[in-house]
Amino acid sequence: xxxxxxxxxxxxxxxxxxxNDIELIFETADNFKEVINRPIKKVPSLRDxxxxxxxxxxxxxxxxxxxxxxxxxxxxxxxxxASSSSVSKGETLIDTVNNILSMKVxxxxxxxxxxxxxxxxxxxxxxxxxxxxxxxxxxPTQALLDAFSIRxxxxxxxxxxxxxxxxxxxxxVAISNILCLQRLGAEVMVCGPTTLIPKHIHxxxxxxxxxxxxxxxxxxxxxxxxxxxxxQDIKYFPSLREYAMMYGLNKQILDSLDKEIIVMHPGxxxxxxxITSDVADSKQSIILEQVENGVAVRMAVLYLLASxx
Amino acid sequence: MQKKxxxxxxxxxxxxxxxxxxLIENHDDFANTVLIGIQPRGIFLADRIQxxxxxxxxxxxxxxxxxxxxxxxxxxxxxxxxxxANSNSIDFIIEGKKVILIxxxxxxxxxxxxxxxxxxxxxxxxxxxxxxxxxxRFSRHLPIEPxxxxxxVDSLNSQQVKVTWxxxxxxxxxxxxxxxx
Numbered sequence: 001x002x003x004x005x006x007x008x009x010x011x012x013x014x015x016x017x018x019x020n021d022i023e024l025i026f027e028t029a030d031n032f033k034e035v036i037n038r039p040i041k042k043v044p045s046l047r048d049x050x051x052x053x054x055x056x057x058x059x060x061x062x063x064x065x066x067x068x069x070x071x072x073x074x075x076x077x078x079x080x081x082a083s084s085s086s087v088s089k090g091e092t093l094i095d096t097v098n099n100i101l102s103m104k105v106x107x108x109x110x111x112x113x114x115x116x117x118x119x120x121x122x123x124x125x126x127x128x129x130x131x132x133x134x135x136x137x138x139x140p141t142q143a144l145l146d147a148f149s150i151r152x153x154x155x156x157x158x159x160x161x162x163x164x165x166x167x168x169x170x171x172x173v174a175i176s177n178i179l180c181l182q183r184l185g186a187e188v189m190v191c192g193p194t195t196l197i198p199k200h201i202h203x204x205x206x207x208x209x210x211x212x213x214x215x216x217x218x219x220x221x222x223x224x225x226x227x228x229x230x231x232q233d234i235k236y237f238p239s240l241r242e243y244a245m246m247y248g249l250n251k252q253i254l255d256s257l258d259k260e261i262i263v264m265h266p267g268x269x270x271x272x273x274x275i276t277s278d279v280a281d282s283k284q285s286i287i288l289e290q291v292e293n294g295v296a297v298r299m300a301v302l303y304l305l306a307s308x309x
Numbered sequence: 310m311q312k313k314x315x316x317x318x319x320x321x322x323x324x325x326x327x328x329x330x331x332l333i334e335n336h337d338d339f340a341n342t343v344l345i346g347i348q349p350r351g352i353f354l355a356d357r358i359q360x361x362x363x364x365x366x367x368x369x370x371x372x373x374x375x376x377x378x379x380x381x382x383x384x385x386x387x388x389x390x391x392x393x394a395n396s397n398s399i400d401f402i403i404e405g406k407k408v409i410l411i412x413x414x415x416x417x418x419x420x421x422x423x424x425x426x427x428x429x430x431x432x433x434x435x436x437x438x439x440x441x442x443x444x445x446r447f448s449r450h451l452p453i454e455p456x457x458x459x460x461x462v463d464s465l466n467s468q469q470v471k472v473t474w475x476x477x478x479x480x481x482x483x484x485x486x487x488x489x490x
Contacts, residue, residue, distance in 0.1 A: 004391045024393075031394040036382065040430040045379035073380075303380075307391045 007303050009018055010017060010129040011116045011230040014179040015140035022183055028300035029293070036072060036295055045308055046075035051107045052100050056082040059111055061267055061291065062132050062142070066109050069298035078084060078105065093117065094124050102128050106309060107302070110134075128305050136170050139148055142266055143176035145297040147184055150221055150289045153262055158185030163215045165191045165247060166225035166274055167237070169198050173266045191215040212247050216257055223264040224274040226251055240273055250276040254284065262286055287291070311487045315443070315470070316460055318481035324459040325354075328440060331457050332409065339371045341435075342407040347424050348377040348395035351412035353474040356443055368427060374399030376410075381423040402453045410459075413472040414442040418453035422476030443470050443483060 006021050014022075030226060035043055051070050055063055063079075070077045080100065091099075097108060109130045110118055115137035122129045162181050168174045169188045183186050189207040190197060198211050202208055210214040214223055220268040227243060237243045249263065263275065263285040272275050282285060316324065336342040339362065346355025351456040352375045359373045379394035410424055421439060428434065440458035448466065463487065464470060473479035 004393060028394065031379070031396070034397055035430075038430050039432065041431070044426065045382075046387050048386070073438070081365065211446045307386060307387060 006307060007218055009305070009308060010118070010122045010131075010139050011301055011305060012129060012131045012166060013023045014121060014140050014143050014183065017183075019183045022144065022147070022180065024152045025144055025297065025304060026151060028304055029148055029296045032072075032295040032299040032303070033176075034294070036299075037267050038145055042074060044074045046070070047166070049077065049309070050076040050104060050125075051109060051302070052078045052080060052105045052140075054080045054097065054100070054108055054110045055072045055130075055256075056110070056112045056117075057133070059132070061294070062111065062139075064292040065291070066130075066132060066141075066298055067122070068295050069302055070109075072295070073299055073302060075107075075302070080104075091270070093121065097121060097125050097127075101125055107305065128309055130301065132139075135172065136175075137172050137185040138176045138179075140180075141170040141294070141298055141301060142173050142174050143180035145290060145294045146173075146177055146223060146264060146266070147186075148297050149264065149286055149293050150181075150186075150247075150262070150294065151184075151287055152289070154220065157181060160186045160221060161189070161219045161221060162221045163189040163191050163209070163219040164214065164223045164225060165194065165212065165229050165249070168192055168197045168201065168225070169196045171225050171229045171290055176204055176221060189215055189218060193237050212249070213253065216249075216261060218251065219261055220228050220259075221262045221264060223266070225266065225270060226270060227273055227292065232238065244273050248276065249257050249279050251278040251282065254279055254282070260284055262291060267291070311489055312347050313487075314482060315462060316483040318475070319397070319483045321442075321445040321459075321483065324442065325357050325361055328459060329358060329365055332358070332440070333365065333461075334443070335438075335459050336407065336409075338366060338368060342409065343372040343374065343401065343403065344409050344411060345374050345376050345399070345424075345428070347412045347420060348350055348375055348379075348397075348411060350414070350472065353476055354413050354440075354472075355411040356476060357474075362367075372401050374401065376411065376424060376427055377421060378423040378427045383419060383423065396406045399431050401433050402432055403428065405435050406432075407436045408434040409417075409438050409440050409444055410438045413441065414443045414445065414452075416445045416448055418425075418449045418451040418488075421453050422451050442472060445470060468478070 006018055107128045109132050111132040112134050117130050117134045118131035129248035147157050164174050178188050191209045265287045344355050346352035352455045359371050376396045377395045377397045379392050380437050438456040440457040442453045444458045445464050446461050472483050475481050
């Protein structure tokens, strides 16, 4: 049995929460998963709460997932996209958020291109902050839903071997996943070209492997990250085609492994780059389960944070 | 703590039998009626009522589900600590059915208010009735009264009524706990 409350008022990163918190989130998410599979997918818990979704960076699935989670908890939701706002007129982050808060908002879900933006905001405004991705730093709800999906598929996360493949250097999903999986007792390996693996990543206690086949033979779960072309200011590998040949997962490789591994992807998929279509749509892929679990996990996070607002 | 036994195992068994006969008076063979136990403590009584009804009616299976009301509570964010949720298991359709809500103790009525709300997520029942083993009368916060009552008690707010069951590894028993004066 997990503890009966979270150890934090904000969800800024996996770094700030402990194993108990994660288990409490998972147990609560189990209940919400049942809720969202009912004919009427809504509970009234957050009916007196207003949540602002502030996205300074593009997002489709995370924003949609948060918004659905909020609405299924009966919260009032306001959306704010930086591109269509006064940010482009030179307003500071604190001013923007304080303006929104003076309209009586209780919680802020924020995505921002700079690492630490959530942390900074949590020190300067009264509302509770949920980090929906800050630069190349953390993306805690993605890591939680990934671990929740592994737990659902394999029964437990402890003792499992997970390899994260691809662009580790620019990936907030990778950092949050490493921390979350380790908290839960899994072994983590990162795999990718040398240029996309941060130099000191082994200090986090992860294995580093540059050969995809070796990595896949070691693991129970492979989390294939998206190549973030928009973050690559310089060339990290000669061509997408070469990357796909060296680090892309296809059906042939998947079938040649000794055991059936589980394939995950945080989306959006570059089909034919990180994974081929037949792998993405295969029985071993749990990509769509990840999306479904995303709503339940985010409902759990919002519900638990709200309980101590 | 002072303990006083309100009902022992034998009395509980007699009470459950009586409640079942009262239910049969109104619901015949339970063709259009379902039992819903309220989590976490009402499910034990719902189990017993179901078993007893099946024995008396010599019928196949009377439908029974468990309902969790955690997300429908009216004290969320108003009291310290978090109430952790339990599972729901209602694998039939409630639309148009007569529903018997079952809980062990009725006190303020707030749980039942939440249960009525939670129930709607599974459809619109034709009728909802309430069955409780213990009615702590004169202590309601809401205009809610049970249709079937096992036993009524007069108690102070500072007292607690606890029901334990053989099916959870204890013994069938209802006790009244009060602070020592």
